Amino acid sequence: MSARWPTIQLTVNGRPCSVEAPPMKRLLDVLREDLRLTGTKEGCGEGECGSCSVRMDGELVNSCLIPVLQAEGATIQTVEGLAPNLESGGALHPLQEAFLQCGGAQCGICTPGMLMAAAQLIENHPHPTMAEIREGLAGNLCRCTGFMRIFESVLAAATQASDRNLEQAPHAR
């Protein structure tokens, strides 16, 4: 049965993976069902809410809008890849710490996407202004926090990271 589908190679959170999937299967579903990485959430399924945000070849994307065939050979980072050594006692990513400290997460459905959008933002703008934070997260909807605590979390993470030099953090890309 599975032989009818092509084999697609991709690197997810630093690990080479190979999946057999219908080429139009969404990257989101491949991550959650085939690779069991359920940190990435589905919200709207139409690219409006950002819950399924992941990074693909260094760009922020909505994984619900990517047919997995177009991810062939790509390097993907999901929320699980932000703190890769967590289960062996490693630290959270500075953004995750800041979300905890600032109350940036409530129900949690939007949080993985928010974190990925914020990680992308901080890579492009290590010292973001509030306007840049708002633009960087404009495609990520939250129905609990009212957004301000999320923006404050990102600002806090960026400020703390610049204080202790983000480049030295083990999880910084």
Added chain:
Amino acid sequence: MRGNAEAHELIAPGSLAAVLDLIAAEPGVWTPIAGGTELMVAHAAGRLNSPKLVSLWGIPELRLVRAAEAEISLGAGTTFLDLRRSALIAKELPLLAKAASWIGSIANQSRATLGGNLVNGSPAADSSPALLAYDAEVEIISARASRRIPYSKFHIGYKSNALAADELLYAIHLPRRFAQHRHYLRKVGTRRAMAISKVALAATALVESGSLREVRLAAASLAAFPTRLYRVEDALSGRPIAKELIRAGRSAILAEALPIDDIRSTAEYRRRVAANLLEEFLLELLGNEERS
């Protein structure tokens, strides 16, 4: 997710020549898909009526920004983030850079392509008014030949365009003669980010000796497809920049605009806003003249 991935074939031949050969061999059978920000939404909703799709993502000939002496050429597969990152576009085609920043979110801009925006042909397409105001041409390619037409002739009806079944949109060419022009672009939507426009208006104007030597006006969501406002242009062009222009412009745009009521707005609101946007543009011109 109401669509069924198993019901669709998707292939990625990997080169432009291979895609053109495929659609020449079976015209109308294969639906091109680039960044997927439109077709994957239809797929999720279970309304993607394309059993066979061919991927244009990752084809280098389609994704480029190139400057020649007389024009800037943009590959149809250039993403909106690519456009936003181009210093050349920011400098010479500021309306296009601005429009690119309005398209959805960063995660949409990293995937959505300029060509996809045009081929999808929404009357509200964000990039269209700027391209029309810059007098863009589009280059269309097939295994047989390539041809260039004015972008203003590309849309021929609601969501229909000049492409034959074996053709692809290849590039968008923008003449480099707008350095002296005044530029205007404004979009009115429900919120600043992620919104599809209720109305958008773009304009370029060349002012000489206090008169409108040359003016191009283009709008989104005032007709079945993005369009130049030729009658408004005729009503304004050649005239001195003075308060009287505003009355002439408002009455011309109210006569030419043919918006509809839909989920995003009403025809009446769109007409009023379009007239207000035109007035804002003309007031900017007037302000510039008074200062100079």
